[in-house]
Amino acid sequence: MHVLKELVKNRTLYLMAFPGILLFFLFNYLPMAGVIVAFKRYSFSTGLFGSPWAKPLLGNFQFFFSSDAFWRVTRNTLFLNFSFIFFGTLIALALSILLNEVRFLKVKKTIQSSILLPYFISWIVVGVFAYALFNFDYGLINQGLQLLGIAAKDWYNSYEAWPFIMTFVSIWKTAGYTSIIFLAVLAGIDATYYEAAEIDGAGKWSKIRHITIPHLMPTATILTLLAIGRIMYADFGMFYAIIGENSILYPSADVIDTYVYRTLRKLGDVGMSSAVGLYQSVIGFCLVLVSNKIARKYQDEGSIF
Amino acid sequence: MRPPTTAERGLQAALIGSLSLVALACLVPFVLTFTASFTDENVLIANGISFVPELLSTNSYKLLFSDMGRVVSGYKITFAVTILGTALSLLVNALLAYPLAKRTLKYRNVLAFYCFFTMLFSGGIVPWYIITTQYLGLRNSLLALIIPYAANAWYMFLLRNYFKSLPEEIGESAQIDGAGELRIFFQIIMPLSVPALASVTLFISLQYWNDWWLGIMLNEEKSLMPLQLLLREIVSNAIFAQGENATKIIGSERLPTEGIKYAATIITIGPIIFLYPFLQKYFVKGLMVGAVKG
Structure with missing residues (x-):
């Protein structure tokens, strides 16, 4: 008792x-x-x-695994997330290193505020922004192309462009946020490192290379590992707000989460949508375990926990 | 410090120049949306979206406000959800975080793992949807837009880590003076944790303000449509407010079916932009605290 x-x-x-x-x-x-x-x-x-068991028991899965959608949404989810993680981290690192070198505090703060702003708005609003830039009739991008003498492109009708656009949008929305996490790490670096390096005659570049970047690496690694742990999960809001139900773009921009949503809410197919969801959860679970384990090894104090 | 050399000055100029371009790129869509919302519909379509429109017009806003009832209702729902949701979520997570931060609680690790596991594995949206709507009856109600997000392991652990960093003697000495746990929590721990609570409050309220997932999953009633979903509806079908009322207000001019998208966007992000200087200050502070600790 x-x-x-x-x-x-x-x-x-x-x-x-x-x-x-x-x-x-x-x-x-x-x-x-x-x-x-x-x-x-x-x-x-x-x-x-x-409810009765499916016959065959794995019927819902068979249907999904033998469909074209299986490969398409898996590939898109992994590829796009990888692209977001890779380029997002790289840009955020660059931004934080550059911002850290700015000597005028007011300028630094203003730039910081500007690049963080996109983090505060919803994906629906980002969807409108994307539309303002990329729509065929009056979008800013097509106007720019025409100025340069290039023919306007119907972006919402050409799926090849969207991996780039989505990566760009992802960076636009989150790089500011990530770079501020990195800046916080940089703020914690003991100033004596830099002073000692200066006495030894180190230049700006070698200080960045031998002090700043090594200090950022643990945090960058942890954030990347945690993101890889979630690589099976796409940001539903992002894709549904920007791509929506524009099936022309599905070949490159339909992801597991939007597919599950449509199968459930638009087709009402509970069996298949839950099979897809379970497939995502199980692989996602394995990835999270592996990445957490590596992250933990990397930082004894527990990866956050 | 020695005065900067010319080379250093040049480097700073180049640095600030290039970073300003990045900052500008982050702001461009906001400015563009703002100008587009005040552009005459014909000019917008014929000349293209522009930072300096040739002909200004407030028709987009007039059309939007011709269905004032829905705009006001969207605001009301979003405000209600944000305020109630943030209060509830903060309370639930803090109340859970406090016992888990106590070293004297025997099952704190079991409970912590119970919470942590929700971050590792999820049943997916289909079972979640069925349980929420069929078994818990959470649909077409204000609560459906609030309760599913209330408990959040991420924020809970953030608070727990903060509570853990407070010296345990504070609680102990209050206990000797006869204070109960609830009293210690509300009168001592919470006031001491204002920095952590402030940043978690910010995260949570931003989540509720920007949310539309619960709306599209659990609500079919128009009267419960939050601002974000109202915007989405206006953007995706553009048939908003095209009744007689609209024609009466706009007259014989072309209906700003494109312009209204930008007007609705401005209305949606207005409060965030307005509060942004305040929000980002605390947000950055919160991130700094989190990052240094993590």
């Missing part, structure tokens, strides 16, 4: 924790149990646990 004794002894503390515990149970743990729906022939009347 150790458990009961402890619960009674610290009852106030456990009661304080209770609402949060309950909410995690309802919105995280119950859905985990609910993954069995991927193996069922779901009907709303019989519910999650009462």
Whole structure:
């Protein structure tokens, strides 16, 4: 009866924790149990646990794995996320290193504020911004092209361009935020490193190379690893707000999350959408475990936890 | 410090010049959207979107406000969700974080893992959707736009780490004086944690303000449509406010079906832009605290 004794002894503390515990149970743990729906022939009347098993049991999966969509959404999700992580981190690193060299505090603060602003707005708004830039009739990009004597391009009708556009948008929205995390790390560097280097006659570049960059690497590595752990998950809001249901762009910009959403809400196919979701969750889980493990090794103090 | 040499001055100029270009690129869409919202519809389509429109017009806003009821309702819903949601989420996460920060609590590690695991594995949106709508009955209500986000392991751990950094003796001495845990939490721990609470509050409120996922998943009622979804509706079908009322206001001129998208965007981001100087100050502070600790 150790458990009961402890619960009674610290009852106030456990009661304080209770609402949060309950909410995690309802919105995280119950859905985990609910993954069995991927193996069922779901009907709303019989519910999650009462619906009959699918025949064959893996029927929902077979349907997805043998469809064109499987390869398309997997490839797009991995490729686009990889591109976001790689270029996003690179640009954020560059921005933080450059900003760190700016000697005029006011200028530095103003630039910092400007590059952080996109982080504060919703993807729907970003979708409008993208439209203002890329729409065929009056968008800014096409006007620019015409000024240069290049024919206007119908961006929303050509899927090849979107991996680049989406990468650009992703950097635009998040690089400022990431660079401020890096700047915080740089603010913590002991100034004596730089002073000592100066006495030894080190120039600006060699100080950046031998002091600044090595100090940024642990944080950059951890952030990258955590992002790779989530590489199976695309940002639904980003894709749904910018690409939406423009099927012409699906070959390069349909991702697992938008596909699951459409299959569930537009087609009402609970079986297949949950199978796709479970496929994503299981691979995602393995990746998170591996990346967390590596990250932990990298930083003893626990990767955040 | 010795005075900067000419070479150093040149380097600074180049540095600031190139970074200013980046900063400008971040701001361009905002400015462009603003000018587009005040551009005459014919000019917008014929001459293209521009930073200095040839003919200004407020028709886009007139058309938008011709259905004032929906704009006001969108604002109301978004404000209600943001304020109630932030208060609830902050309370739930802080109440959970405090016991987990206590070294005297025997099962704190079990509970911490219970929370942590929600960050590692998820059942996916389909079971979540079925549980939320069919079993918990959370749909077409204001609560549906709030409760699913209330508990958040990420913010909870952020707060726990902060609580952990406070000296434990503070609570202990209050306990000796006869204060209960709840009292210690609300009267001692919370006031001491204002910096952490402020940045978590910011994160949470931004999440609620910008959210539309809960809206498209759990709500079908127009009266519960938050600002973000109203904007989305205006952008994607552009049939908003085209009844008699609109023609009465705009007259015989061309309906600004494109311009209204930009006007609606400005209306949506207005409060964020307005509060931005304040928001970003605390946001950056919060990030700095988090990063140095992490």
